Amino acid sequence: MFRLLQIELFKIFSRPRTYIAFAVITAIIFLVQIALRFSGREYMDLIMSGVKETFEVPAEEALNGYLVCYIVLNLLLIHVPILVALVAGDVVAGEANMGTLRLLLTKPVSRTRLLLIKFLASSIYTILLLIWVAVLALGLSVLLFGTSDLFVAREVDSNIIAESDVLWRYFAAFLFAAIGLLTVTALAFMLSAFAENSIGPIVATVCIIIVFTILTQMQIPFYDETVKPYLFTTHMLGWKGFFYVRAEEGVTVDGSIEDFPLIVKSGLILIGYAALFVVTAIWYFRKKNILS
Amino acid sequence: MMQKTLLLILLASPLLLEAQSADELLARVRARLEKVSDYQASGKMKTNVAFVKAPIATVKVFYKRPNKLRINNESGFSLIPKGSFNINVGNIFLSSGDFDVIDMGLEQKTGLRVIKLLPRDDESDVVLSTLHVDPRLAVVRKARVTTRENGTYELELSYGRYVDYGLADKVIFSFNTKDYKLPKGVVFDYDGGQKKNENKLPANRKGRVEIQYSSYLINKGIPDSVFL
Numbered sequence: 001m002f003r004l005l006q007i008e009l010f011k012i013f014s015r016p017r018t019y020i021a022f023a024v025i026t027a028i029i030f031l032v033q034i035a036l037r038f039s040g041r042e043y044m045d046l047i048m049s050g051v052k053e054t055f056e057v058p059a060e061e062a063l064n065g066y067l068v069c070y071i072v073l074n075l076l077l078i079h080v081p082i083l084v085a086l087v088a089g090d091v092v093a094g095e096a097n098m099g100t101l102r103l104l105l106t107k108p109v110s111r112t113r114l115l116l117i118k119f120l121a122s123s124i125y126t127i128l129l130l131i132w133v134a135v136l137a138l139g140l141s142v143l144l145f146g147t148s149d150l151f152v153a154r155e156v157d158s159n160i161i162a163e164s165d166v167l168w169r170y171f172a173a174f175l176f177a178a179i180g181l182l183t184v185t186a187l188a189f190m191l192s193a194f195a196e197n198s199i200g201p202i203v204a205t206v207c208i209i210i211v212f213t214i215l216t217q218m219q220i221p222f223y224d225e226t227v228k229p230y231l232f233t234t235h236m237l238g239w240k241g242f243f244y245v246r247a248e249e250g251v252t253v254d255g256s257i258e259d260f261p262l263i264v265k266s267g268l269i270l271i272g273y274a275a276l277f278v279v280t281a282i283w284y285f286r287k288k289n290i291l292s
Numbered sequence: 293m294m295q296k297t298l299l300l301i302l303l304a305s306p307l308l309l310e311a312q313s314a315d316e317l318l319a320r321v322r323a324r325l326e327k328v329s330d331y332q333a334s335g336k337m338k339t340n341v342a343f344v345k346a347p348i349a350t351v352k353v354f355y356k357r358p359n360k361l362r363i364n365n366e367s368g369f370s371l372i373p374k375g376s377f378n379i380n381v382g383n384i385f386l387s388s389g390d391f392d393v394i395d396m397g398l399e400q401k402t403g404l405r406v407i408k409l410l411p412r413d414d415e416s417d418v419v420l421s422t423l424h425v426d427p428r429l430a431v432v433r434k435a436r437v438t439t440r441e442n443g444t445y446e447l448e449l450s451y452g453r454y455v456d457y458g459l460a461d462k463v464i465f466s467f468n469t470k471d472y473k474l475p476k477g478v479v480f481d482y483d484g485g486q487k488k489n490e491n492k493l494p495a496n497r498k499g500r501v502e503i504q505y506s507s508y509l510i511n512k513g514i515p516d517s518v519f520l
Contacts (some may be wrong), residue, residue, distance in 0.1 A: 047478060051344060051371055053470035054499065061369035073481075148345070149368030153474060155481050160346040163368050217480050229485030237482035244482070250340030250500075252347045262484040 001117065003108065008121035012087055021083035021129055025076065028258040029136040032072050033144060036063065043071075047153045065142030066150040066166050070243065072137040077239065080129065080182035081209050088122040088188035091201035092285070102290050111286050119189050119278055126185045127178060134174050152243045159245050164252045165172055172240040176267060180236035183270045184209065187232075187276035193281040194290075209233065232273045235266035293510040294300055312427065314407045315393035320430035324458035325382040330356040331459065337370060341499035342447070343472035351503065353379075360519045361387055375442050379465050380457065381432045381449065381519040384409070391421075399424065404433055417441055428483050431458050443468030454508050462504050476506060 012018055036043060044059035092115070095101040098227065105111065150166045152159040161169070187208065191201035212233035215223050228234050244258035257263065333353040341347045349370040356363045361377040363370070377383055390413065396406035404424040411418050417439045424434035435447040445467040452461035 044474070050472045050474040053473070054341070055344075056376075057375055058365075058369040058371070061365070107314075153370075153479050155474060155479060157343040157345060157472065159373070160344070160369075162347040165347075188453035214385075225487075231485070234483075234485045237480065238483040238484065241484075245345055247345035249338075250342075250345060251338055252345045254347070259484075262486070266482075266484050 001113070004114070004117045005121060006113070008091075008117055009124060012091070012121055012125050015090075017090070018087055018125065021080075024083060025080070025129065025133055026136060028076060028079075028192055029072055029133070029140070032075065033068060033141060037144070043133055047071075048151065049154060050188075051158055054112075061148060062151045063145065064148040064150075066163070066170075067103075068141035068145050069138040069170065070150065070152065072141065073133075073173070073177070073239070074202055076133060076137070076157040077236070078213055079237075080133065080181060082206050083129065084126050084181055084184050085188040085202050085205035086205040087125050087207070088185040089205050090198035091118045091122050091189060091194050092192040092281075093201050093257070094192075094198040096195070096290070100222075105290055106181060112282050115193065115277075115282050115285050119186070119281075122185050122189055123182055126181045128145065130178055130181055136172055139161040139281055150243070154244070158242065159252065161243065161245055161252060162254060165252075168255075169242040172242045175264065177236075179267055179270045179274075180232075180239070183232050183236070183274040183277070186274040186281075190277040190281040190284075193285045221235070232270055235269045238263050238266035241266070295364060314393050314405065316431065317405055317425055317427055318393065318407065321425060321432060321458065322382075322385060324430055324456065325385075327353075327511075328356075328357070328457050328459065329511055330514045331457075332512065332514060333505045334507050335460075335505040337365075337510065338502040338504075339371060339373075339499070340502070341371075341469055342497075343469070344496055352455070353503065353505075354514055354518050355380055355383075356514050356516070356519065359383055359517075362519050370492060373465065373467050375439075375467060375500060376465065378437065378445060379447065379463050379501075379503065381435065381447065381460075384418075384423070384432070384435055384437060384447075398427075401434075403427075431455060431460075436459075442517050445474075454505075454510070457508075457510055458507055459510070462502070465501045465503075467499050467501075469497050 040063040041059050044063050045057065048057045048059065048062065051057070061070060092101070104114065147163055147166075149163050150161040152161065184205065188201055188205040191204050192198065196200045212231045215227055216231055216233045216237070241259060241263040242257060245252045246256040246258050247253060323504040331354075333355075334352055335353065337349045337351045347368075349368065350366040351365045351370065352366055354360075354364070359377060359380075361380055361383075363372050363376060390410050391409040394408040394410065396408060398404070399406050402424065405427045407425055408422045409421040409423065419440060420440045421438075422436045423432050425431070426433050429451065431449070431451055432447070433449055436444065437446075438444045445465065449460035450462040454461065
């Protein structure tokens with residue numbers, strides 16, 4: 001099994017397209033960091049506009065590595081799923097397209113095991129991509145901008161989290177983001193198992209993510225009440241929940257999370273979706289006629 | 293004889309305090325404040341505003357006469373309310389400019405002398421200041437300042453070790469807050485698909501900042517660069 005996993009990983013990492021995602025992420029994060037380095041003040045004015053009527057805005061102090069990471073994650077975690085689809089959507093359909101799938105299935109390995117190994121290999125790629133995001137978005141931002149308290153702007157209020165209370169939240173947020181991205185991996189993987197060439201599942205995954213993300217963020221009451229609670233993209237935002245804190249008389253409670261059960265619920269829904277996608281892929285693939 | 297004299301003084305003391313004119317009392321208050329040309333104070337600051345959650349901050353407050361004041365967070369950053377330079381009592385006299393004094397007499401419940409300051413300048417931002425002055429210590433215990441542009445703010449002051457300089461150990465600064473407005477699309481909140489409570493923010497439009505001072509360094513000189 002380990003040998004098969006090694007082979008699948010070799011296949012993934014020997015393709016140039018695998019590194020497109022790493023390059024795109026590197027470019028986006030650098031661009032954001034450069035922009036914030038040179039015009040961070042204007043951006044801070046925007047995100048602190050909710051409080052600037054009442055308070056003096058400490059833009060320079062508030063712009064630090066932790067905030068830069070939060071901004072990057074807000075931008076990136078919508079787009080990383082699209083990059084995940086590039087590999088996960090190709091992992092089965094790509095072989096069907098190249099005509100190597102039938103050859104692969106002549107090996108004494110069950111289809112279920114083969115598919116699970118392919119999913120595991122795709123998941124490893126996804127996790128490595130997320131680790132790369134963490135290294136650049138958090139590690140590099142902290143090196144470039146230093147650390148301080150974290151300012152989190154929300155629609156109804158703003159949270160300031162003490163510097164000493166921030167880092168664990170990032171670890172938790174990245175862990176949650178991993179669950180979200182693995183759900184997308186599972187979706188692209190399932191579509192890949194249905195298809196005979198990799199373009200279809202990649203484009204289909206990207207389209208699903210775009211449509212669901214629009215529905216999640218549109219804030220139209222009809223969709224908010226009917227569709228939104230069931231979209232996995234709604235629950236993928238759960239990583240932000242680790243940065244929503246409780247307060248007593250306006251004072252943040254260190255180590256607190258405003259609604260932890262809601263985050264757990266979102267996490268379980270995502271895991272449920274991921275399991276459903278993988279099981280559906282296996283169910284379909286087991287009875288699929290492999291003609292190429 | 294000695295006992296009788298003391299008893300007489302004690303009985304007469306409220307009358308003596310009342311006899312002291314409001315102008316005289318204000319002059320004593322200002323004399324205390326004028327002993328201070330600058331200070332650097334350390335303390336803890338707590339912010340209580342409906343739309344902000346913030347940790348208790350360790351702050352250093354720098355003041356230099358006549359009206360320079362800066363609050364620095366030692367371990368991170370804090371949202372400092374606009375107009376917070378008014379946490380310095382001396383600023384009330386300064387911002388009122390020349391003023392007429394209206395003596396409202398002693399407040400029965402607290403024993404504090406209530407004095408209203410009416411600025412003579414029609415263009416002054418301050419419309420009215422109401423001071424509750426401790427006549428024994430000659431310090432302002434409470435102040436309410438109404439301005440044209442920035443609403444009304446209130447100060448509550450508790451004194452301890454630095455009362456000789458008219459510097460408070462604890463200051464509670466209450467102020468009017470403006471609406472919390474964020475342009476649409478700047479943030480996308482996570483709500484787990486739950487229906488949002490549109491009226492989540494309480495109707496209370498007052499904000500409150502509380503600073504508990506632990507120490508003052510008085511008249512040691514502070515460079516102007518601190519206030520830039």
